[in-house]
Amino acid sequence: MGLLDKQFSDSNIVVAKVDDLINWARLSSIWQLGFGLACCAIEMMAASASNYDFDRFGVMPRNTPRQADAIIISGTVTLKMALRIKRLYEQMPDPKYIISMGSCANCGGPYWDHGYHVLKGVDRVIPVDVYVPGCPPRPEALFEGLLKLQEKIRNESLRKKSA
């Protein structure tokens, strides 16, 4: 019995485009860097916990940037921390994705005018894929952001990195 005979009887061969297959693998197991900054991090942890269960989207925290696919910037980015975030980002292997969570990480939030120590938006140091508004966003809002990121990954191509 050769391989060709079994092709249809056992149905264990899937035909797909390489792009689709790789994108499907990537978007189905986004391992986020275990990294939190402020009150948004509490919501992010709630999203990871059993009530909301981030793991159903394949997201789980990974405690080293070298094995992480995404980083969720969850909280106020101070100037002191911005240098460290940049360094963490540079340590992550490609392809890497960034979700900016909450008003502080998006644009400085309540610290936009008098926050002498706050970076007014994490996109001033690293490229952001998805912005999640809110102060802080509920876990459902973070899920929406993640689904948007998955949608973005689904449309990527090996020939051209779009994210």
Add this chain to the structure above:
Amino acid sequence: MKNPEEILELIKFNFPDLEVTIDASLPVESIISIDPLNIHLVAQFLKTNPELMFDSLMSLSGVDDANGEKTKDEEGTEIITGGTLSVYYHLHSTSLKHKITLKASTNREKPGIESVENIWKTADWHEREAYDMFGIIFLNHPDLRRILMPYDWDESYPLRKDYKNPEFYHGMKVPY
């Protein structure tokens, strides 16, 4: 238990050369003003005297009094010259259950206040914070570095009333 006036009398009796004043007109607790270069001697006395026993430094905070001469530069930002910076000490005695507030004011241009770190250990980080935010120099402090702002922050102190943010920090734009 002693009230602020009685504590003031005790300080005056033991430090006859020192100029010590009390401001009792405030709606809050009375504040005793003490010379910044002798504050550590008074603090040591307040902690060890058996009638006072102030064993707990509840808080040490810096204040920019902004009472100097106010001028505007060509961009319209206010600059303060002269005046004072102050440090407030909130003391509590856990055994005798009384409280007192001390104040030490120093020159804003050349601020120097004796450290009380070797009397109350908790003053270590409090004084570093006051230095970080106001630029108050605590004399004889063992490790007077910035505590909240980055170590390589420029020579500016964010909670001073005439503070102006730098335009860039490590290539990152700071203003909105």
